[in-house]
Every structure is written in structure tokens, then in C-alpha cells.
Amino acid sequence: MQYDMNEWIGKRQVTEDEISLTLVRRAAAMTDLDPAAFHRGNELPPHWYSMFFTPNARASEIGHDGHPRKGDFLPPVPLPRRMFVGREVEFLRPLIIGAEARKVSEIASITPKSGRSGQLVFLQVKHTIELDGEAAVVERQNVVYREATEPGAAPEASRETPGAAAPAFAWEQALTIDPVQLFRYSALTWNGHRIHYDADYARQQEGYPACVMNGALTLHLLIGAAIGQAGDKRLKRLVARLSSPLFLGDTIRLCGGPLAPAGDMLAMDACAIGPGKRSAATVQLQFSTPGSPA
Known part of the structure; x- marks a missing residue:
């Protein structure tokens, strides 16, 4: 089976978010840290960036698996299982608790392959998180689509x-x-x-x-x-x-x-x-x- 989705490469999406103190304190509690130790103006622990800029799909846009349906920003890969498999991240400057930031996402590559479990499609999305107009975090996220x-x-x-x-x-x-x-x-x-x-x-x-x-x-x-x-x-x-x-x-x-x-x-x-x-x-x-x- 062949997948030609080159027209999706370069597609972009911009998401705005606040590095919310409420969410930061909940994240701290989740890993048994003291929520009260985190305050507005503090630097966000570097790897916590990934808990922000969530895809807020409407209820009518959710697929049977609970993920947002494909075909809007993500390409309509005709394989049902989607799995996060890794990331490469550069930390250029800290994100600040309480600050407003934005994430620019871009489809970087779509690569079909065959594996032991059947047909696979590897997708890489480049995310650039900006604070005050300057890049703070650059992530290349890797996802694989698989057969049922x-x-x-x-x-x-x-x-x-x-x-x-x-x-x-x-x-x-x-x-x-x-x-x-x-x-x-x-x-x-x-x-x-x-x-x-x-x-x-x-x-x-x-x-x-x-x-x-x-x-x-x-x-x-x-x-x-x-x-x-x-x-x-x-x-x-x-x-x-x-x-x-x-x-x-x-x-x-x-x-x-x-x-x-x-x-x-x-x-x-x-x-x-x-x-x-x-x-x-x-x-x-x-x-x-x-x-x-x-």
C-alpha cells in the first residue's frame, strides 16, 4: 500500500497558551512535589513544556480512539493506530510560569515503511515554542501510525x-x-x-x-x-x-x-x-x- 502525502509537508498550525500556575501546581502534585513551591515568575522545569499547548479538539472532532480526528492539521494517514515514539528537543531559554507563549507546529516529514507488524507511517512534527517572540524550546516529535x-x-x-x-x-x-x-x-x-x-x-x-x-x-x-x-x-x-x-x-x-x-x-x-x-x-x-x- 502506498501513501503519498507530500502536500501535507510544511503545513503549519499556531497554538497560544499561558504557562498557567494552576496547571504547574497540579503537575507538581502529580509527581509528589510541593505545589506551593511554584510561583508566577519562576522558571518552568524545562521538560514540563510538553504539558502545555494541548490540541483542544471539540467533542464532535474526536475519533473513536479518543484522539482528535485526522485530516485537519495532522495528515489523514489511513492506518488506525497512532503512537508517540520519541522526540528531540533543544532548550534555548526558560519558559516562565504565568507568561503567555505560543507554539508554531509544522509537518516536517512523512515516511512510509514496512515492518514486522505490517505497514507503518512515520510522522515528524517540528514544534517551536516562542516566548516574547523568541524561540524558547524547539522539539521534533516523532509519531508512528500502524495497522490494526x-x-x-x-x-x-x-x-x-x-x-x-x-x-x-x-x-x-x-x-x-x-x-x-x-x-x-x-x-x-x-x-x-x-x-x-x-x-x-x-x-x-x-x-x-x-x-x-x-x-x-x-x-x-x-x-x-x-x-x-x-x-x-x-x-x-x-x-x-x-x-x-x-x-x-x-x-x-x-x-x-x-x-x-x-x-x-x-x-x-x-x-x-x-x-x-x-x-x-x-x-x-x-x-x-x-x-x-x-
Whole structure:
């Protein structure tokens, strides 16, 4: 099957939002931070940008899976399953709590491929978040569209595991995927995808064994853990990849290496490891060195 959607490349969309103190405090509570520690005028933790600029589709514009229908900004890819698989982000300047900002989104590429699970279409969207007319965050978000799965079929597992050759971790945290936290994150990000809260839909329509962990939440927790290990270093860039699904009730390990010199930056590798020692997500982070420009 061939997909020719080149006319969608370059399509743009502008979304305005406020870096709301209310939402920031709710996000803090979601990860057991003190909401009262956040105030207007503070810098937003860098990776929290992704909880803003949500696609506020009207009820009549929602598809059967809970996502906004395709064919408006996103191309009408004729494959039913849409999954977030990773992002590359540059942090140019901090976003400020209470400030008004805007996001300019552009379809960067559409790439059809064939995989073990059938036909795939990879979509990359470039998002530029602007504050006072200047770029603050630039993200290249990667999404894959896939064929429908037979009801009851096991999800495709990643072949990527840490393995015996993986380096020793400098830090590690364990957590269990909690239904309340998963619900709160979906609510904060206005994510209606039914795989995250409707167990019957997840099993019967998309072939998963249980409600699916939101991959963006996995990255949020993993990046937050890594930043916590970096002290006062400022995050400048990250590359994140999701490699296999996690499910409600799974225990996962957030792990990472030490900060190490990488040119004029400091770098750290981090990963989320699920049941069976399977890699669920990896992130490469780069931080500014002391005395470097902010």
C-alpha cells in the first residue's frame, strides 16, 4: 500500500497558551512535589513544556480512539493506530510560569515503511515554542501510525534490552505505574486516548493486555529523575526514544549513568526498564557546563 502525502509537508498550525500556575501546581502534585513551591515568575522545569499547548479538539472532532480526528492539521494517514515514539528537543531559554507563549507546529516529514507488524507511517512534527517572540524550546516529535491489531493479540515486544554489556548505572529509582497518576497526567495534558483509561478498549480494540502507560509520562518521569541527578546544571538538549510499551501495574526502573564530558557540554544517558529487563525508553541528555552561557 502506498501513501503519498507530500502536500501535507510544511503545513503549519499556531497554538497560544499561558504557562498557567494552576496547571504547574497540579503537575507538581502529580509527581509528589510541593505545589506551593511554584510561583508566577519562576522558571518552568524545562521538560514540563510538553504539558502545555494541548490540541483542544471539540467533542464532535474526536475519533473513536479518543484522539482528535485526522485530516485537519495532522495528515489523514489511513492506518488506525497512532503512537508517540520519541522526540528531540533543544532548550534555548526558560519558559516562565504565568507568561503567555505560543507554539508554531509544522509537518516536517512523512515516511512510509514496512515492518514486522505490517505497514507503518512515520510522522515528524517540528514544534517551536516562542516566548516574547523568541524561540524558547524547539522539539521534533516523532509519531508512528500502524495497522490494526487482532483483538487479544500480544503487543509486539522490543528486541532491545540492556543486556550483559550495559554499563553499570550510577543511579536508579523504582516505581509502579499507578492508575491515579496515569489518569492525572492524561487530564493535565488533555489526552483522551482510550488506551490509557479504558481497559476494555485497550484489550478488545488495540490488542493490549491492560491500560497502556502514557509514553510521554514515562519520559517525563525519566527526564525528571535524570535532572535531579545533575544538580544545578541546566538542561540544553535531549534525544528520547520509546521502544516498548508499559502497562498499568508494571514496576519500572528509572536508571542512568554519571554526568560525563561531551565536548563543551556534560552528557548523561538514562533509561526506563520494564518487566523482563526490557528497555521501554532511552534518553540522552546534555547539560551546560559551569560558566557556559545560559
